[in-house]
Amino acid sequence: MDWYPQRLRAQHLALNSAGMSRNGIEMETGQGRQDAEALAKIEGLQIVGMMTHFPTEDRADILQGLDAFKAQTAWLFAHTALRREDVILHAAHSYAVQHIPEAHLDMVxxxxxxxxxxxxxKPPFAHVASFKSRVASVQAYPAGDTVxxxxTCVLKRDSLLANIPVGYSDGYRRAYSNKGAMLIRGQRAPVMGNVTMNTTMVDVTDIPGVQAGDEVVLFGKQGNAEITPAEVEQITGVILADQYTVWGTSNPKVLRRR
Incomplete structure (x- = not known):
């Protein structure tokens, strides 16, 4: 193990106790138990933690997985040189942290x-993430024009449309076409027409004074208005995490202290 980087020698062992079947060792099989024992015996490799991951937010299902995890880690302590006092056990995801204290173990x-x-x-968590842009331009278009x-969108009245330089290449999904809204000057501006690769048009006819450079909120709060997690999930049919992870990788990030 001399070749093994020092930073990789302390490892956490993942077990499939809760049934995620992703990257954990399946301790219900003979091969899985053999693999776990073999890992525990590798010279120079220190197992400092063991974990499982719950695939649901169902209390009964989580407790069942937790019982299996406890039994399987106990088996490993009994059949290897690993000692309970040297190993951090952890399993709780967000739901279990909030609702199932039995699952907290040594770490969450x-x-x-x-x-x-x-x-x-309770108390409710503060929403700390938002997705923002700025108005690129504002143009007037007559009733009857398409967008x-x-x-897919025909203007029913003379309209002011704001060009927002964000599209599906930035993680703002095409599902928002003609359904979503953005916040400008504390008011909702509905998405008009199809979201394109790097541009989305919104109707600002009823929002006085909108101009290039104004802040635009695609997700989060502005004044008393908010684009909520429930809203974006309902429109897209996709969980919020699937969306904000893309926003965070394809757009500049700004960290602010509260």
């Missing part, structure tokens, strides 16, 4: 809760 692993999303905690590709 909240995900969406860190961003303020998921469940109904964006495929002419």
């Amino acid at each position: 692993r909240p995900g969406g809760a860190l961003y303020g999303y998921g469940g109904t905690p 964006s590709y495929d002419r």
Whole structure:
């Protein structure tokens, strides 16, 4: 093990106790138990933690997975040189952190809760993530004009449309076409026409004074208005985490202290 990087020698062992069947060792099979024992015996490799991951937010299902995890880790302590006092056990995701204290064990692993999303905690989590842009331009168009590709939107009145330089290449999904809204000057501006690769048009006819450079909120709060997690999930049919992970990788990030 001399070749093994020092930073990789301390590892956490994932078990499939809860039934995620993703990357955990399946301890219900003979081969899985052999693999776990073999890993525990590798010279120079220190197992400092063992974990499983719950695939549901169902209390009974989580407790069943937790019982299996406890039994399987106990088996490993009994059949290897691993000692309980040297190993961190962890399993709780955001839901279990909030609702199932039995699953807290030695450490917890909240995900969406860190961003303020998921469940109904008391007190409620602060929503800390938002998706923003700025108005690129504002143009007037007469009633009867069509907007964006495929002419899916026909203007029913003379309108002011704002060009927002965000599209599906930035993670703003085509599902928002003619259904979504953005916040400008604290008011909702409906999406008009199809979302394109890097541009989305919104109707600002009823929002006085909109001009190039104005802040646009695609997700989050502006003044008393908000584009909520429930709204974006309902429109797209996709969970919020699937969306904000893309926003975070394809757009500049700004971190602010509260």
